[in-house]
Amino acid sequence: MTAPRLLHPGAWWLWAVALAACALRTTNPVLLCLIIAVTGWVVVSRRTDVPWSRSFASFLRLGLIVIVVRLVFQILFGVRVPGTTLFSIPEVTLPSWAAGVSLGGPVTLESLMAALYQGLRLATVLACFGAATSLCSPYRMLRALPTVLYEAGVAVTVAFTFAPQAIVASRQVREARRLRGRSDRGFRAWSASALPVLEGALDRAVALAASMDSRGYGRRGGASLAVRRRSVGLVLLGLVALVIGSYGLLDPGAPAMFRVPALAVGVIALVGSLAAGGRSTDRTRYRPDPWVKPEWIVSVAGMVAFASFVVAARMGDALNPSTNPLEVPAVPIVAVVGLLVAALPAWFAPTPPTLATAATSMAVAA
């Protein structure tokens, strides 16, 4: 058992992205539920005390909404699949220019199950990202990024903090309504509170920006404008190429050009930007996170899960169970074992310093 410390953020994100990639390769509800269970278990065992760590539940709720929306859309607009009709809704005949879009009609069990599987897949991907933000806050991920990306990254974090702050502000405003004797429930209460909530959250964002600026954020250092522009341009190019490349890797149907070549372009552009910008930026890093054994275990655990899915697909195991005809999904053993490996971080990652452990480790040190 190692001393309480925070794991390198890159390790958690690799692990989470690998699990998300697994989810994108399957519609098997058993595997998807298992992925959610694994992420949930690891989050519960290794999350930190910062406010971010409570975001996992919000991501799960969001996932639930996605599933419901997917089902509703399937019922209203979905392609009519023949099979066991559960119920029918009145069919609307659309004009000829809208041919191909159907509205209403018989709703079959098969079509609903297909929609459910797809919704569940998206919800699982959301759970993976929820796990990543709960296990290490976006700010810590940012610290691990190359300096050139840092400024863009901070803008993103500030944008992220807007949401939780808006939640706090909306609670305040609804309480204030109640104190004034107005109803704090219902649609009117919500709509009337929108403006004060936005104002409050914006005020906070500006206060944060002022604090960051007066602590030296965004200092130009010695770099000339031209050099900065060149490196920022390379960063943008690299990021876009990386996004396309990762999409290509995740979607088995993507054209080949979108896979390795796109990734290679992205990496080259990013390395180029480091070379161009690295000389000129003066940022330094305080106590960089080490990458040692636990980091390897966590990231390799994620990779093993992904590899097991690739193998399972090669072996022809049922990663995508048929919904027409509907059958009970088979359970591919290889993939299940891979996912169990992905649960190992719950034991092998170091525990983060919580309030309690911070106190005890102090006592031990003293």
Add this chain to the structure above:
Amino acid sequence: MIRFEHVTITYPEAEAPTLVDVSFEVPEGELCLVVGVTGSGKSTLLRAVNGLVPRFSGGVLAGSVVIDGKSTADLPPRDLADVVGVVGQDPAAGFVTDYVEDELAYAMENLGVAPEIMRRRVEDILDLLGLHEIRYRPLASLSGGQQQRVAIGAVLTAGPRVLVLDEPTSALDPAAAEEVLAALTRLVHDLGITVLIAEHRLERVVQYADRIVMVPGDGRPVIVGTPAEVFGQSSVAPPVVELGRLAGWSPLPLSVRDARRLAGPLRERLAEVELSAFRRTPGVAGDVVAITDGLQASYGPVTALRGIELQFRAGEVVALMGRNGAGKSTLLNHLVGLREPASGTVRVMGAEPHRLSAHDVVRVAGLVPQDSGVLLYHDTVAAECSASDRDAGLIAGTTRSVLDQIVPDIKATAHPRDLSEGQRLGLALSIVLASEPPLLLLDEPTRGLDYGAKQRLVEVLGRLAAEGHAVVIATHDVEVVAAVADRCVVLAEGEVVSDGPARDVVIHSPVFAPQVAKILAPLPLLTVHEVELALAAVGDLPIS
């Protein structure tokens, strides 16, 4: 070190400049206190030091601000980060990271300080500000005093020569405020850092100040001088100075220690008076308005209240005191029904407030929250008043007439955000009072109020109690407690640790005793006003 030359600042769309032709200089290594009534432009002056005004606020700055030889006209705040450190009123609003150590290192990372120097400086600052025990803690888990010290540390690591703080202790309990001020004086004395600090509760800081910049507001010229010089002619003064003036002491004492040395004759003289006759008589306590029975509350795993048993009676003013996080606000929220008790009961006028509809609850209990501005969201004072009448189903004009009794002469067309802190509080208070709740709750009402506004609030609260309201104020402000409270309840860790007549509770506490009580101990007098009454009774006022 800090030089203002003919500085005039005008905000966009403002009718008149906020500061007019301000010129002063603060030499290196001084602790300079900025005082003035609310809304006089103190924060504007502080934020102009590193150029946040006008660069972040908009507006026009004429004249020049020069810090350590660098003009804010040439350099943006980020390039002054190694010269000036600025800590805002709410430290949590300025935190960028999640953990104490990361927050301390943030400014140095931006400045590109070498890793080994960074490591050493963080350790130095941890020791200097006494933060080493909480270095691995998440920022969100810290108490108010700890957060304020981390915010100070976070700007100090950049190695600035000037530190600017806007009301660093206004949200803190007396002990946490001492903690922060002790750290600041240490910086001034040991490191020679120049400190510019704005503060309303002069009694807390005036003894540490080398120089005072008095911002009178309304475009009148600033007054700069030593504390004794400035308080000789200023209406804004802490109780110790007022007592000194009353007793005719010279030089004017600035600290309890100075005053106690001079107070011997005064104490002897007062000892001859039958003091009990001159104490403010507590209002006649009437029927029980609110009662809590075994009230427990929790936020997630944290228990905020553990079995609170209290009664509040009509006609009494109860002060609720205790550390930050002791459960004061939570108790108030339960009394007004914003939260449901985890166990135990709360009854106000016989009803459980959290079960009442919003429309009914305002008739039994009203709360003015800590930031009274959240109650206001209309464009004009008139709109606020008529909305309030409508919400509570009152005759049109009720709220306005309540407002006129509390703060007369507020323009009906004014925007609530343009009112001074005291006027805004008055408006929020009248909205709450309009439906005449028997139980009136105020959370930290004096935060950001100057002495004049506080005095008016004290008078209003006294009058409300006399009219039969039960008034409960949660506050850290011992001087206000001394002036208005009949009864004092001290909470700690969610439990009631003492409950009794305010005089008995505060007078022997090293933390909660007001300045006058400390100076005149063991005499049981709490305010300058009481001393005045006592002296008038002896027939010799003033004595020397």
